[in-house]
Amino acid sequence: MGWKMKKIMSLGVILALIYCQQSGNAQASEEQDRKCFEVECPNPDGKSGYYVTKPEVKITQVSEAGVTRYCFVNGEGQELQGELKELEEQAAVKADQMAEGENSLSVWMEEKTQKPEAGEGEEQEGEEEGKGEVREENKESKEDEEENQKEKKFLQEYKFFVDTIPPKLQFSVPQGIDVWYQNETQLSVAAADEEPGSGVAWTSCRADGEELGNSGKAETVYRVKKPSQEGKAVQVMVYAWDRAGNQAQKSVGLYIDGQAPKAGITGVIPYQITSQPVEIHYTVEEENEVGSAAAKAVRQDPKGTVTELSPEVWTNTGNGKMAMQRLTEDGIYQLEMEAFDLSGHSDRAKAQVIIDRENPIIYEVERLNQSYLKSFRWELPPGKWIWDFTSYTYTMLLDGKLYPMGETVTGEGWHTLEVKAVDAAGNIGVSRADFVIDHSAPEIVFRDVREGESYEEERTFQVTLEDQADVIEEIQINGKEQPIQNTSKIYQYTVQEQQAYEVTVKAKDRAGNQAVTRIHFRIKAKETxxxxxxxxxxxxxxxxxxxxxxxxxxxxxxxxxxxxWIIGSLLAGGGAVAIGLWYWEQKNSHKREDAG
Known part of the structure; x- marks a missing residue:
């Protein structure tokens, strides 16, 4: 009977515990579902979860069951705390209380403290005091974790990442802003978003509205090729965005010249020959601004005197500059001009004009006079080397015989080329040249030394050429190059070191023929x-x-x-034998004398 009662009591205790647990869970679930406060805040208006305008946050008490408390800490570390006790009571974190960077807000609910009725507190003072001490101790213990959760209920954490400041832009070009660049330049861009900003996301560059590129790096270099027009700067705009979406922009004017100026000489045709005065126009065309221009006419008169003439005045033409020059005297005029734009681009123009009322002028032939050639061949068309302001006929003779144009002549020796030109007026021009054809290699001469010979102690030898008009280019002794002087025709060397020698000599003649000669000999010790x-x-x-x-x-x-030693011993032995024989002979001689 007793053990049955014990089982019944145990079962009752277990059922009671299960009931208490289910009741507690139901009560906790009911508390959890109870709405205690509301937090109103706008969604981030920037990118990557950032606010680019500082938000305002509202907290509303929507429950009478407890007290809503909040703690706000902005990006500068400033703290704001408060509580809401009454239903529908509100509090706000103003926009100006937000700071750049990370702002945090914690909101939770606590139980309302019940005020004791009059007299009740005095009667239970001792008992409550004891309980209070227990609760105070339990706040620091792990066993009362559930009690701590009752103190801070419905805890919610909010993070507000604020970045309202756009990145800072800096850029530079290699030689400065107000400088003209040829064809292109490099614009170095550096974007910075200082802490606690969101950081630079990317940059972009445009030139006169044309996109040049973009980059995901804070520092990058853009190549600007857009050319300037009419001397105006190319407007380059650089943009930078941070991760929050803030944009910065900065512009600069760059001067880029994409084309060289065009220099021109008009008033004459190339290599013109005329008997009349000519008026020369020097012109410069430039899409931006001309930096400088200069022109000259170098005149060689019939006597060979050279003078230089330059135009005095340059005038603006709207798209460049122009100068004029009038030529009236007989002579050969070499016309030259050069123009620069502000970026350093340049262009040149050349022309030649001959004012001649005399005989036809023959060029190129005299250039051959006293020259040395491996072979001769003339194939230039006559318009390249005969000039006259009228039509002309010509004959070309080589060694007194008609020379067929383009034929190659290789016969060695002196030759004479003569050209005669006759113009329509009967004026005769003659040009003559004497030249040498030589395709034989120069002959190198070694004096006081012979191939394969051996010499005692030292040897002095000379290197020269059979034809003193030829030139020694290089001398090497055992691979070591020796100093050469252009004015020297004979080189003398003395060698003393006991060894084999190789002397290498390179030479060429006036026709360009080359020769290389080597000689070998030895220096040995003097014989005793x-x-x-x-x-x-x-x-x-x-x-x-x-x-x-x-x-x-x-x-x-x-x-x-x-x-x-062997030979010495033999000689010594022979000497001893000879002395012995002589002594023996002398002794026998004395015996014979005594016997006689």
Missing amino acids: VLDRVMKPVKKSLGMKVEETGNVPDENEKEESTRWI
């Missing part, structure tokens, strides 16, 4: 008397005899020493 005596002995004994001047090695030295 003993060397001369030993030489036939060594030959008779089959020993190696040094003839080339090489320095003997250690084995040869030992062998030579050994043979010297």
